[in-house]
Amino acid sequence: VQLQASGGGLVQAGDSLRLSCAASGRAFSSSAMGWFRQAPGKEREFIAGITWNSGNVKHADSVQGRFAVSRDNTKNTMYLQMNRLKPEDTATYYCAASIAGRMVGSATLGSIHTYAYWGQGTLVTVSS
Numbered sequence: 001v002q003l004q005a006s007g008g009g010l011v012q013a014g015d016s017l018r019l020s021c022a023a024s025g026r027a028f029s030s031s032a033m034g035w036f037r038q039a040p041g042k043e044r045e046f047i048a049g050i051t052w053n054s055g056n057v058k059h060a061d062s063v064q065g066r067f068a069v070s071r072d073n074t075k076n077t078m079y080l081q082m083n084r085l086k087p088e089d090t091a092t093y094y095c096a097a098s099i100a101g102r103m104v105g106s107a108t109l110g111s112i113h114t115y116a117y118w119g120q121g122t123l124v125t126v127s128s
Contacts, residue, residue, distance in 0.1 A: 001027050001117040005095045008122030011085055015126075019080040021095030021119060028097070029073040032104035034115055035080045037091035037124075044094070048080060049109030058109040063089075085126045092121040 007019040021033065034049035048059045048069035059067060063082075071078040078095060096115035098104055108114045 001025050001031065001097050001100075003095050003097060003117055003119030005093060005119040005122040008093060008124045010125045010127065013086055013126055013128050015085050016081070016083045017085065017124060019082065019093055019095075019122060019124075021078040021080075023076045023078070023097060025076075027100035028076040030100040032098040032102065032109060032114060033069075033071060033078045034096045034098075034109065035069060035078075035093060036096060036112065037089075037093045038121075039091040042091075044112065046110045046112065047093070049104075049114075050078065051104055051109065056104075056106045056109060058106050060110070082124070085124075087126050087128045090124060090126050092123050094121045095119045 002024040004022045030052050032051050035047040036044050038044040050057050050069045066084045068081045097117040099116045
């Protein structure tokens with residue numbers, strides 16, 4: 001699986017952005033997908049995850065109510081709608097995919113170890 005994240009940019013606090021993650025291959029529709037972010041000098045952190053059929057969705061507490069993950073299996077694409085952005089949301093955002101067919105539930109969506117494939121990242125900068 002090859003993943004390509006896009007949609008990042010420079011915005012002001014309070015603005016919205018939508019990130020996309022395009023995946024190659026038929027395995028996308030049977031893979032759990034996730035968004036992570038990494039700010040300079042910090043560890044990569046989980047932001048949101050979604051199971052293959054969108055049956056389970058999980059968001060980090062820091063973005064709950066502001067960000068929403070979704071996917072369109074017909075387009076092999078996952079999205080992250082980000083609203084009411086804050087300067088502390090500034091980071092490089094990465095999308096990731098699990099191995100196709102792996103059983104993933106709400107308890108494991110947030111684990112970095114769930115994901116085997118990673119995209120190159122897209123930078124989001126939020127100015128105050």
